[in-house]
Amino acid sequence: MPRCLFVLACLLPASALLTSCETSTTVIPEDYSVREVVEVERWEVESGGKMLGHVVKYEIRDAEQPQQFFRVTDHAGRWVGKATANGRFSRRTPFAGDLDLGVLSMRSGVAQLFEAVAPVQLKPVPVEAIWQKQPKKQPKR
Numbered sequence: 852m853p854r855c856l857f858v859l860a861c862l863l864p865a866s867a868l869l870t871s872c873e874t875s876t877t878v879i880p881e882d883y884s885v886r887e888v889v890e891v892e893r894w895e896v897e898s899g900g901k902m903l904g905h906v907v908k909y910e911i912r913d914a915e916q917p918q919q920f921f922r923v924t925d926h927a928g929r930w931v932g933k934a935t936a937n938g939r940f941s942r943r944t945p946f947a948g949d950l951d952l953g954v955l956s957m958r959s960g961v962a963q964l965f966e967a968v969a970p971v972q973l974k975p976v977p978v979e980a981i982w983q984k985q986p987k988k989q990p991k992r
Contacts (some may be wrong), residue, residue, distance in 0.1 A: 861986050889912060892907070894907075894973040894975050898970065904931060907927060909921070918932065920936060921935075923965075940954075969970055
């Protein structure tokens with residue numbers, strides 16, 4: 852028994868010494884610098900002869916890896932949902948977080964977002980027709 856107490860008494864200061872050692876790690880901060888976001892394409896969503904809203908394809912212009920995503924809005928411009936470039940759709944639910952709908956085709960995902968009973972049609976809108984609505988790049992200060 853005394854030998855166990857001796858070993859324990861020797862280990863206690865050694866463990867305290869090891870836990871008090873400070874390791875230094877270099878943390879590289881994330882790059883949150885401003886990137887240009889542009890509208891690439893736009894479609895009108897119709898179902899049963901009625902215009903429901905728009906699907907807009909955006910691109911975040913990043914020098915290393917540009918990213919594309921889709922925003923779905925109703926006819927009044929309210930945000931209904933979004934989709935990734937891989938086709939993962941989510942419904943926007945304010946104050947409750949987005950509701951994941953899964954990976955769907957563009958027509959199926961848009962139909963689910965609008966809860967359309969008739970099939971939806973996506974009609975392209977020329978980007979040149981809406982270029983004035985593009986956010987302007989801010990000058991550097």
